[in-house]
Amino acid sequence: MKTSTLLQIDSSPLGDASLSRALSREFVKQWREANAGGEVVTRDLNAIPIPAIDGGWIGAVFTPEEARTAAQREGLALSDRFLAELDAADEYVFGVPMHNFGVPAVLKLWIDQIVRAGKTFAYVDGVPTGLLKNKKATVLIASGGVYRGGTAMASFDFVEPYLRTILGFVGVTEVRVLAAGGAAAVAYGKVDRESFLRPHFETIQGWFQPALA
Numbered sequence: 001m002k003t004s005t006l007l008q009i010d011s012s013p014l015g016d017a018s019l020s021r022a023l024s025r026e027f028v029k030q031w032r033e034a035n036a037g038g039e040v041v042t043r044d045l046n047a048i049p050i051p052a053i054d055g056g057w058i059g060a061v062f063t064p065e066e067a068r069t070a071a072q073r074e075g076l077a078l079s080d081r082f083l084a085e086l087d088a089a090d091e092y093v094f095g096v097p098m099h100n101f102g103v104p105a106v107l108k109l110w111i112d113q114i115v116r117a118g119k120t121f122a123y124v125d126g127v128p129t130g131l132l133k134n135k136k137a138t139v140l141i142a143s144g145g146v147y148r149g150g151t152a153m154a155s156f157d158f159v160e161p162y163l164r165t166i167l168g169f170v171g172v173t174e175v176r177v178l179a180a181g182g183a184a185a186v187a188y189g190k191v192d193r194e195s196f197l198r199p200h201f202e203t204i205q206g207w208f209q210p211a212l213a
Contacts, residue, residue, distance in 0.1 A: 003035070003037045003038050003039060004035045004038040004039075004090045004091065005038065005039045005040075005041060005088055005089045005090050005091070006028065006031050006035070006038060006039070006040045006041070006089060006090070006091050006092070006093060007041050007043060007085055007086065007088075007089035007091070007092045007093070008024055008027075008028055008040055008041065008042045008043065008092075008093050008095075009043045009045065009092060009093070009094045009095070009107075009110070010024055010042070010043070010044050010045065010046075010094075010095040011045045011046070011094070011095065011096055011097065011103070011104040011106050011107040011110075012046070012095060012096075012097045012104065012142075013046050013104070013106075014097075018095070018097065018142075019097070019142040019180060019183050019186065019193070019196070019197065020095040020096055020097045020140055020141065020142040020180075021095050022193075022197055023095055023140035023142065023178065023180060023197070023200060023201075023204070024093055024094070024095030024140055026197075026200075026201050026204050026205075027093050027138060027140060027204050028040055028093065030204055030205055030207070030208040031091075031093070031208070033208070034208045041085055041088070041089060043082075043085060045104075045106040045107060045109075045110050046106055048078075050078065050106060050109040050110055050113065051078075051109070052109060052112070053112045053113070056071075056072070056075055057075050057076070057079075059072070060072035060073075060075050060076050061076065061116055061117070062117075078113060079113040079114065079116065082110065082113050082114050083114055083116070083119050083120065086114060086120070086132060086135075087132075089135070090134075090135065090136075091135065091136050091137070091138075092135065092136070092137040092138070092172070093137070093138045093139075093140065094107075094137065094138070094139045094140065094163070095140050095142075096139060096140065096141045096142070096159060096163070097141075097142050097143070098141060098142070098143035098144070098147075098157075098159050101156045101157065101158050101159070102158045102159060102162065103158075103159055103162060103163065111166055114170070115166065115169070115170060119131065120132055120170040120171070121169055121170050121171070128169060129171070130168065130169055130170045130171020130172065130173075131170065131171055132170045132171035132172050133171055135171065135172045135174075136172065136174035136175070136176075137167055137172050137174070137175045137176070138175075138176045138177075138178070139160065139163050139164075139175060139176070139177045139178070140177075140178050140180070140200075140204075141159050141160065141177065141178065141179045141180065142180045142183050143157075143159070143179065143180070143181045143182075143183060144182075144183050144184035144187070145181060145182065145184065146181035146182050147179065147181055148179055148181060157179075160177050160179065163175075163177075164177075176207075178200060178203055178204065180196070180197075180200045182196070183196065
């Protein structure tokens with residue numbers, strides 16, 4: 001029987017001080033307990049340099065695989081590695097801090113590496129079709145302000161809608177989001193870290209509790 005694989009993708013540059021990483025760690029902890037024998041693959045987007053795509057990269061992508069030069073294959077090696085991780089996993093969890101109302105630069109660089117025609121999407125009769133089938137994702141967002149629907153700053157949130165759009169475009173339509181807003185209070189010492197994280201940890205834990213009959 002095939003065991004499940006979770007791909008953990010973190011994008012905060014703050015290491016252990018990161019709130020979004022604390023959320024993803026709690027998710028992984030609960031996931032491991034609920035998926036005995038399951039495998040967790042971690043991808044820290046700050047651990048390796050991710051180049052911006054350039055003309056050479058685009059040219060390589062649109063060159064048939066059998067015709068690519070050694071340099072083109074080398075230029076796509078990191079992208080291919082990221083794609084292999086996505087293909088192998090059944091589920092994804094993203095730890096995402098909001099940076100200037102959007103996703104961190106390293107996450108955008110990763111996205112540019114994995115949104116590839118013929119790999120994660122294709123046009124079928126002129127309609128874009130995602131190729132990452134039967135996958136699901138959880139997005140854990142930490143933001144300094146509060147941007148949930150109905151708040152004065154809701155229109156400034158370009159993280160959740162963007163990630164839902166990108167994930168849906170590549171075929172991942174089962175997406176769950178936890179938005180931990182108000183993290184600035186922790187940075188300014190108005191709320192301690194544990195108190196801020198507690199209700200969000202409880203939400204994550206609740207996702208893994210058996211439903212009551």
